[in-house]
Structure formats: structure tokens, C-alpha cells
Amino acid sequence: MGDAMSHAALPGIVLAFLLTGSRDLPLLLAGASLSAWLGALLVVFIIRHSRIRPDAALGLVLSVFFGFGMVLLTVAQRRPTAAQAGLERFLFGQAAMMLRRDVEGIALAAALILLLIVLLWKEFKVLAFDPAFAAAIGLPVMALDVLLTTLIVLTIALGLQAMGVVLMSAVLVAPAAAARQWTNRLEPMVILAGGFGALSGILGTLLSSWIGRLPTGPVIALCASGIALFSLGFAPHRGLVWAWKPLRYVKTRKVISPFERNPQLKDGTPGPLP
Amino acid sequence: MLAPPFEIMLVAALTGAACALPGVFLFLRRMALVGDAISHAILFGIVGAFLIVRDLRSPWLIIGAAGTGVLTAVAVDVLRQTGRVKEDAALGLMFTALFSLGVVGIARGVGNIHLDLDAVLLGELAFAPFDRMIWGEWDLGPRGAWVMGGLLLLNLVLILALYKEFTLSTFDPDLAAIFGFRPAALHYLLMGMTALTVVAAFDVAGVVLVVALLVVPPATAALLTDRLPSMLGLSVLLGLAMALGGYGLAYALDLSIAGSMATVGGVLFALAFLGAPAHGLIxxxxxxxxxxxxxxxxxxxxxxxxxxxxxxxxxxxxxxxxxxxxxxxxxxxxxxxxxxxxxxxxxxxxxxxxxxxxxxxxxxxxxxxxxxxxxxx
CATH class of the missing domain: 1.10.10.10 (Winged helix-like DNA-binding domain superfamily/Winged helix DNA-binding domain)
Known part of the structure; x- marks a missing residue:
């Protein structure tokens, strides 16, 4: 879903620019959020009202919105103003082009999103694991769902500048998948995922500035994938590397009869017939 | 020799038709997103093969890319079977990683050679007439038309030859396995077909349009019919309509060709979604x-x-x-x-x-x- 939403943000960005002619970040982000929202809504609507299944609905919305965004981009590029030049950076992201003002805005919005998640923690938790139960205990499931989707959309819109629409889903999916391997509880998982995300962001930026000619967004995505891959392999308990060992152990173990394991059993059994 | 616009239309139409065929089976097997993942992941294969052979027209590029596509599908299956991540997350992990590697490869190694990022996302259909198939002294037309035509033929032959196997393993894999149809082999054959088609179409259409061509025609056809043969036929027709309609729109208004095709596809789907005879909203x-x-x-x-x-x-x-x-x-x-x-x-x-x-x-x-x-x- 994150992938479809981030692709769906593109036409909103370009449309916001075309309609107002300005490249103010809040404006573009509002456009991005609106069209990502519309994309998510359409996916749900298509699944509910037709025989199209989720995978196809996602692929459909993703590619059509992105294609339409590309069409709008060619329109924008015909504008005589130089302002349109920066729009393309939303495709792959360009963290280096961000201004201090942008960073401050992103930090503020991120803090707000974090605050909302902390405040509504229990509600979101119940919603994620058992929506039917959430409805039964009288939570406004619909409203919470809308709010959660809005938060995701906002996060995507904020991340687009750095990551671009194509690779945005890497930083949405990979840290969470990595964190899942280390813990079975939601609280540590969220904190770990946040940490992994931050780590890949820092690592990616550093790498791309140390080594020349490395685009930041893809390197951040690679760092996130690397962390996820490492976690899949080596996390305690769930790591795939550990999973091989017990399997061999079982194979080579001698078969022990129930009598050997539990001698008391023998006492209760009748002896051989005379 | 045809005039350039007609040659572009020919290439576009062949691409649309060639993508629609495997797309139908991807759709029916609920694997539309696997098509998406493959189309992103092959970038790594193309760039990797290019960095080794240093020739943009080498067949190794296609082989490397198609191989990467199939490997992606295998890796996603393996990841899912470990039970550590769900399928959508496995897909998301694989294709973003390989796509990033591809982008990094372009930025680092390829430099100023014609393999830039815009082309990756959007393809270069407009340049199709410049890349010609020359045999001896004969100009046989644009290379894209031959490649896409060949793939359309290959897909058609494979689907017709293995029609009942594909059908049964799509709708009832267990029964297909009992009959000895080897659903797993068919699965990877379909992945191979998809990867090859996507790689070939990639040149023409770019990553995102390939996804549109794979997903939109079958999804639209599914709203219009309940039978597989007519769904296949309709998908091909819709693929053609997307390709030609999109090109017409782009030509008339001077827009991105790939983007227009996806947009036309979206409009076609919306029409079917509202007005389809049995399954439409109305x-x-x-x-x-x-x-x-x-x-x-x-x-x-x-x-x-x-x-x-x-x-x-x-x-x-x-x-x-x-x-x-x-x-x-x-x-x-x-x-x-x-x-x-x-x-x-x-x-x-x-x-x-x-x-x-x-x-x-x-x-x-x-x-x-x-x-x-x-x-x-």
C-alpha cells in the first residue's frame, strides 16, 4: 500500500505546481498528500465494489497515477519559468537540495506525527491487531483508520523530497520488516523500526557524501534493505542462520523410546506372557 | 519503410499486446505486484550486465535482466516460505533493493552513456524508429518492432501450447499437481515469460508503463467477461487500445508517451468499472x-x-x-x-x-x- 500511495503522490505534486505556479514546499506537500489519499481511497473502493483483487488494484492505481503524473510533468516542463526544474527531484529524491527551512518543516511535522502516535497508541494497537474487537469495545474504528492513513500519507509526503516516489516504499517497509525479526512485541518493534530507519538515513547520507557520484535516495534504500537482510539472517530466535542448526540436530539425534525416556512407564506395563 | 509515427505506433501496439498475455495469468494468480517487482528489479540486471559487457545492444543485457527478474520471483517465494515476512513486505524488500542497486550502478559506472534515469522510468518510445534492424543492405524496420513482435509470438505460442496446463494450475493448483502438470514449473515458466517481456518492453516503455501494460488490460477485461479465452482476447485488444490511444493523445498534445498510455489505460478501466454490463457499478x-x-x-x-x-x-x-x-x-x-x-x-x-x-x-x-x-x- 505504501508503494501505491507514494507513486500516487506524483500527480498531486505536479498539479499543485501547475495550478499555483509556485514551488512552495508546504503547497506541493499538500498536493502530494491529497493525491496519495485519493489513490488509497480508490484502491479500497475498487476492491470493495468489484471483483478486482488487492494486488491488481494496487498495481493499477500505482501505474495509472504515476503515468498521469508523468503526463502532467511534461506539461509543467513546457512552462517558460525555471521554477519547474526542481520538480523532477521528486522522482528519485535529492536530499542534498533540501533547504534549512525544509528540514525544519519536516522535523516539526514528524514531531507532530510522533506525538499523535504516542497519544493514540493503545487505539492504533488494537486497530492493527483486532479491528473487530476495536469496534466491539466502541472505538471509532473508521475515524482511527482514516487518521492512521492520513499519518502514513503525511509521512510519505515528507519523505518524498529525500527518497523520491519510486523508492519511498523502501524506507516504509524495510525498517519495519527488520525490526519484526528482533522482537515479538509491538512497542520495541516500533522503536527499533524508527531506529533502523534513522540509522539507514544517516548511513546512506554519509556514504553518498563520502563516495562521489552516489545518489542519496537509493543509497538510503540500500542501507535499509541491508539492515533488513542482516536481521532476517542473524536476529536472535527468528534469524534464518540459526534455523539451520536445530534442524541438523533433530536429524542426527538418536531415537529414544518412550520407555527409556520415562522408566516409570515400564513398571505399569504387564510383563511377557508365561 | 513506414513513416516514423507509424513505426512508433507499431512498436507500441506490439508491446501492448505482448504484455497483456502474461498479464492475464499474473492477474488471475493474484501476482500483479510480482510483475511490478520484476519490472523494477530487472534494472539491476540490465545495469549489471552492461557494466560487464559494456555494450548497450548486447543480448547479454536481456539475458542478465530476465535472469534477475526470475531470480527476484524465486527470492520472493523463498523469503515468503521462511514465514519471517509477509509476501508484500518480501516484494517491497527485494525490488527496492535491486532497483536501488541499479540506480547506483547507473550513477557510478555508466556515467554519460545513454542509459539515464528518465529513460529507465519512461522508456524511449519516441526513439524507436532510430534503432533499426539492418540485415545486409536491407532495412527491416525498427528493432523494437522485431523484438516485441517476437515476444508477442513467443507468449502466444507458449500460452496456446500449454493452455490447459496454465488454466488448470491457475484455477486449481492442487488438481494440476495431481494430474502431474507441475504447477511449480509452470509458475516459473510464467515468471520467465513475464521477465523476458518486461525486459524487452523496458526499452520501449520504461518501468512504470510496463506495470500499467501488465496490470490494466487484464483488470479491465476481468470486469467485462467471465471466461478465460475472451479475457485473453479482450486484454490484448485493451493493450492495443491503451498503446494506440496513448500514443495518439501524446502526439496530439505533445505529452509523455508512456504516461499518456497509462492515463488512457486508467480511463478505460474507469469506463469499465462504471459501465461494464454485468460487473460495472451502474x-x-x-x-x-x-x-x-x-x-x-x-x-x-x-x-x-x-x-x-x-x-x-x-x-x-x-x-x-x-x-x-x-x-x-x-x-x-x-x-x-x-x-x-x-x-x-x-x-x-x-x-x-x-x-x-x-x-x-x-x-x-x-x-x-x-x-x-x-x-x-
Whole structure:
């Protein structure tokens, strides 16, 4: 879903620019959020009202919105103003082009999103694991769902500048998948995922500035994938590397009869017939 | 030799048709997103192969890319089977990683050679006429047309030859396995077909349009038909319509060709979603309305019959009080009565409504079907 939403943000960005002619970040982000929202809504609507299944609905919305965004981009590029030049950076992201003002805005919005998640923690938790139960205990499931989707959309819109629409889903999916391997509880998982995300962001930026000619967004995505891959392999308990060992152990173990394991059993059994 | 616009149209049409065929099976197997993942992941294969052979037209590029595509599908399956991540997350992990590697490869190694990021996302259909197939002294037309035509033929032959195997393993993999059809082998054959088609179309159409061509025609066709053969045919036609309509739009308004094709696809899907004969939103709404009305008419005659000849008949079966007793809006009640009259189920006797012989039979049938009899409440 994150992938479809981030692709769906593109036409909103370009449309916001075309309609107002300005490249103010809040404006573009509002456009991005609106069209990502519309994309998510359409996916749900298509699944509910037709025989199209989720995978196809996602692929459909993703590619059509992105294609339409590309069409709008060619329109924008015909504008005589130089302002349109920066729009393309939303495709792959360009963290280096961000201004201090942008960073401050992103930090503020991120803090707000974090605050909302902390405040509504229990509600979101119940919603994620058992929506039917959430409805039964009288939570406004619909409203919470809308709010959660809005938060995701906002996060995507904020991340687009750095990551671009194509690779945005890497930083949405990979840290969470990595964190899942280390813990079975939601609280540590969220904190770990946040940490992994931050780590890949820092690592990616550093790498791309140390080594020349490395685009930041893809390197951040690679760092996130690397962390996820490492976690899949080596996390305690769930790591795939550990999973091989017990399997061999079982194979080579001698078969022990129930009598050997539990001698008391023998006492209760009748002896051989005379 | 054709004029360049016609050559572009030819390449576009062949691409649209070639993508639609494997797309149908991806759609039916709920693997549309695997197509998406493959189309992103092959970038790594193309760039990797290019960095080794350093020739943009080498067949190794296609082989490397198609190999990466199949490997991605295998890796996603393996990841999912470990149970550590769900399928969507496995897809998300794989394709973003490989796509990033591809982008990094382009930025680091390829430099100024023509393999830039815009081309990756959007393809270069407009340049198709410049890349020609030359054999001896003969100019055989654009290379893209030959490649896509060959793939269309390959897909067509494979699907026709293995039609019953593909069909059965798509709809009932267990039965297919019992029959010895090897669903796993067919699965990877389909992945291979998809990867090869996507790689070839990649040159022409770019990553995102390939996804549109894989997903949109089958999804639209699924709304229009219930049978596999007609779905295949319709998908190919829709792929053609997307390709040609998109090119027309782009040509007329000077827009991105790939983007216009995806947009046209979206419009086609929206039309089918609203107006498809059986599965469209409008048809569904009309059917629901018809059903509601039928139910209301049946309710009306059963209500009338159950009070017939009782003391309350004058009170219950009166045109004025009926809406109140059945809890209908007056306008709706009036409409139902009129329709029932026209169907010959009821007739008016002054204020009173009476059930006709036909209506009586209908009521008995309805109640009989539900195992009930008319009784006074």
C-alpha cells in the first residue's frame, strides 16, 4: 500500500505546481498528500465494489497515477519559468537540495506525527491487531483508520523530497520488516523500526557524501534493505542462520523410546506372557 | 519503410499486446505486484550486465535482466516460505533493493552513456524508429518492432501450447499437481515469460508503463467477461487500445508517451468499472434496485393475502394506510402498487387493494420456496 500511495503522490505534486505556479514546499506537500489519499481511497473502493483483487488494484492505481503524473510533468516542463526544474527531484529524491527551512518543516511535522502516535497508541494497537474487537469495545474504528492513513500519507509526503516516489516504499517497509525479526512485541518493534530507519538515513547520507557520484535516495534504500537482510539472517530466535542448526540436530539425534525416556512407564506395563 | 509515427505506433501496439498475455495469468494468480517487482528489479540486471559487457545492444543485457527478474520471483517465494515476512513486505524488500542497486550502478559506472534515469522510468518510445534492424543492405524496420513482435509470438505460442496446463494450475493448483502438470514449473515458466517481456518492453516503455501494460488490460477485461479465452482476447485488444490511444493523445498534445498510455489505460478501466454490463457499478446498482423492487412487490401481495377476509382487512389493505403498515415512504409505496398493478398481481377496489389470481399464484410460489404458508399474524 505504501508503494501505491507514494507513486500516487506524483500527480498531486505536479498539479499543485501547475495550478499555483509556485514551488512552495508546504503547497506541493499538500498536493502530494491529497493525491496519495485519493489513490488509497480508490484502491479500497475498487476492491470493495468489484471483483478486482488487492494486488491488481494496487498495481493499477500505482501505474495509472504515476503515468498521469508523468503526463502532467511534461506539461509543467513546457512552462517558460525555471521554477519547474526542481520538480523532477521528486522522482528519485535529492536530499542534498533540501533547504534549512525544509528540514525544519519536516522535523516539526514528524514531531507532530510522533506525538499523535504516542497519544493514540493503545487505539492504533488494537486497530492493527483486532479491528473487530476495536469496534466491539466502541472505538471509532473508521475515524482511527482514516487518521492512521492520513499519518502514513503525511509521512510519505515528507519523505518524498529525500527518497523520491519510486523508492519511498523502501524506507516504509524495510525498517519495519527488520525490526519484526528482533522482537515479538509491538512497542520495541516500533522503536527499533524508527531506529533502523534513522540509522539507514544517516548511513546512506554519509556514504553518498563520502563516495562521489552516489545518489542519496537509493543509497538510503540500500542501507535499509541491508539492515533488513542482516536481521532476517542473524536476529536472535527468528534469524534464518540459526534455523539451520536445530534442524541438523533433530536429524542426527538418536531415537529414544518412550520407555527409556520415562522408566516409570515400564513398571505399569504387564510383563511377557508365561 | 513506414513513416516514423507509424513505426512508433507499431512498436507500441506490439508491446501492448505482448504484455497483456502474461498479464492475464499474473492477474488471475493474484501476482500483479510480482510483475511490478520484476519490472523494477530487472534494472539491476540490465545495469549489471552492461557494466560487464559494456555494450548497450548486447543480448547479454536481456539475458542478465530476465535472469534477475526470475531470480527476484524465486527470492520472493523463498523469503515468503521462511514465514519471517509477509509476501508484500518480501516484494517491497527485494525490488527496492535491486532497483536501488541499479540506480547506483547507473550513477557510478555508466556515467554519460545513454542509459539515464528518465529513460529507465519512461522508456524511449519516441526513439524507436532510430534503432533499426539492418540485415545486409536491407532495412527491416525498427528493432523494437522485431523484438516485441517476437515476444508477442513467443507468449502466444507458449500460452496456446500449454493452455490447459496454465488454466488448470491457475484455477486449481492442487488438481494440476495431481494430474502431474507441475504447477511449480509452470509458475516459473510464467515468471520467465513475464521477465523476458518486461525486459524487452523496458526499452520501449520504461518501468512504470510496463506495470500499467501488465496490470490494466487484464483488470479491465476481468470486469467485462467471465471466461478465460475472451479475457485473453479482450486484454490484448485493451493493450492495443491503451498503446494506440496513448500514443495518439501524446502526439496530439505533445505529452509523455508512456504516461499518456497509462492515463488512457486508467480511463478505460474507469469506463469499465462504471459501465461494464454485468460487473460495472451502474449495472450493480440497477440490479440492486430491481431486486429491492421485486422484494417489495412480493411483500405487498403477501401482506394483502395475510389480511384478506379478516376484520382488519379494511384497515390494513387500504391504499392510504399501506405505507404506514409496511413502513414504506408514501412515494415508494405508490410506485410499488403501480408496478404490481401493471404486472397484474393486484387490483384496486376503491380504496381497497385485492390480490388477483396471478398474484395469488406468485405469492404461493414465493412462500413455497421458503417453506411457509399464508397465515394471519
Amino acid at each position: 449495472a450493480q446498482a440497477r440490479q440492486a434496485a430491481r431486486q429491492r423492487e421485486r422484494l417489495a412487490q412480493q411483500m405487498l401481495i403477501i401482506h394483502l393475502l395475510s389480511h384478506e377476509g379478516t376484520e382488519a382487512e379494511r384497515e390494513e389493505n387500504c391504499v392510504e394506510t399501506l405505507p404506514q403498515h409496511l413502513r414504506w415512504a408514501p412515494a415508494f409505496a405508490e410506485q410499488v402498487i403501480q408496478r404490481a398493478e401493471r404486472a397484474g398481481w393486484v387490483m384496486r377496489e376503491g380504496d381497497l387493494l385485492r390480490v388477483t389470481e396471478t398474484g395469488r399464484r406468485v405469492a404461493e410460489e414465493v412462500l413455497g420456496a421458503h417453506g411457509g404458508t399464508i397465515s394471519s399474524p
